[in-house]
Amino acid sequence: MITIRPIQKSDDPYLKKLVQNSLKAYQLDIPGTAYFDPELAHLSDFYRLKAGRQYFVAINNFQEVVGGAGIAEYDVQNKVAELQKLYIDKKAQGHHLSYQLLDQALQFAKEVGYQQVYLETHHNLATAIHVYKTYGFTELTKPLKEAEHSEMDHFFVMSV
Numbered sequence: 001m002i003t004i005r006p007i008q009k010s011d012d013p014y015l016k017k018l019v020q021n022s023l024k025a026y027q028l029d030i031p032g033t034a035y036f037d038p039e040l041a042h043l044s045d046f047y048r049l050k051a052g053r054q055y056f057v058a059i060n061n062f063q064e065v066v067g068g069a070g071i072a073e074y075d076v077q078n079k080v081a082e083l084q085k086l087y088i089d090k091k092a093q094g095h096h097l098s099y100q101l102l103d104q105a106l107q108f109a110k111e112v113g114y115q116q117v118y119l120e121t122h123h124n125l126a127t128a129i130h131v132y133k134t135y136g137f138t139e140l141t142k143p144l145k146e147a148e149h150s151e152m153d154h155f156f157v158m159s160v
Contacts, residue, residue, distance in 0.1 A: 002066070002097060004104050007055040009044045014065035015057070015085075016040050022087045026124040032151035033122070034085055043085070047072070052081070052112045056104045058088075058097055066092035069101035071109045074118050075144065080157075081114040086128070098131045110160040117160055118144050120152035132156045 007015070023035045039046035047055040047070060058067035067088040074082035083105055088097050109117050120143060121128050133139065137156035144155070 001061055002092070002095075002100070003059045004056050004100060005059065007044045007047055007057050007068070007070075011057050011065055011068075012042055012044050015043050015055075015068055015087075018065065018068070018087050018089055019085055025090075026122070028122055028124060028151070030151060043070070052076075052114070054105075054108045055085070056101055056108075058092065058101060060092065065089075067097050067101055069098075069105045071105045071114075071117070079113060079115040080144065081109045081117050083117050083119040086119075093127075098128075099135060102131075102135055106158070106160050114160060116157055118155070118157045121154045121156070122152055123154060129154055 019040060020029065020035055023029050023033055029035045034040065043055055047053045050073065053070070053072040055068060055070035057065055060066045069086040070084040071081050072084055074080045086098060086101060106117055119132065119137070121132070123129070137158045140155040140157060142155065144157070
C-alpha cells in the first residue's frame with residue numbers, strides 16, 4: 001500500500017538521494033539537469049517558500065520514501081505551473097505510481113488556480129516520456145521559455 005502526502009522536512013535527504021540516483025542511472029548526473037539544483041537538499045523549504053507550490057511524496061508500507069512529484073510556478077502571468085522532480089524508486093516502479101503522483105500534483109495545480117502544467121524531460125528517460133504521453137500531455141517542439149535545465153530536450157504541456 002502506498003500513501004501519498006505533502007513533503008516533510010525529514011523527507012529531504014531521501015528525496016535528494018532518489019533524484020540524484022535516478023539521474024545518475026540514466027547518465028544525467030551532469031550540469032543542466034536537476035542533479036545539481038541548489039534546492040535539492042532542502043526541497044521541503046523550497047516548496048513551502050511560496051503559495052502555489054507543493055511537493056507530494058509517496059511512502060510505502062515500511063515508511064520509506066519511494067517517489068515524489070512537485071508543482072511550482074513557471075509563468076505566473078499566464079497561470080502556468082511546472083511539474084518538477086517526478087521520480088520513482090526502482091523498487092516501486094511498474095505499479096502506476098507515476099500516475100498517482102500526477103493525479104495529486106495536477107489536482108493541486110488546478111485547485112490553486114493554474115490553467116496549464118508544463119514539464120521538461122530528457123530523451124534518455126523514455127519511460128517518463130511514455131507516462132506523460134499516456135497521461136495526456138501534449139509534446140511541444142521547444143521549451144515555453146529559456147530553460148534552467150538546459151540539457152532537457154523534450155517539453156510537454158497540459159491544461160488542467
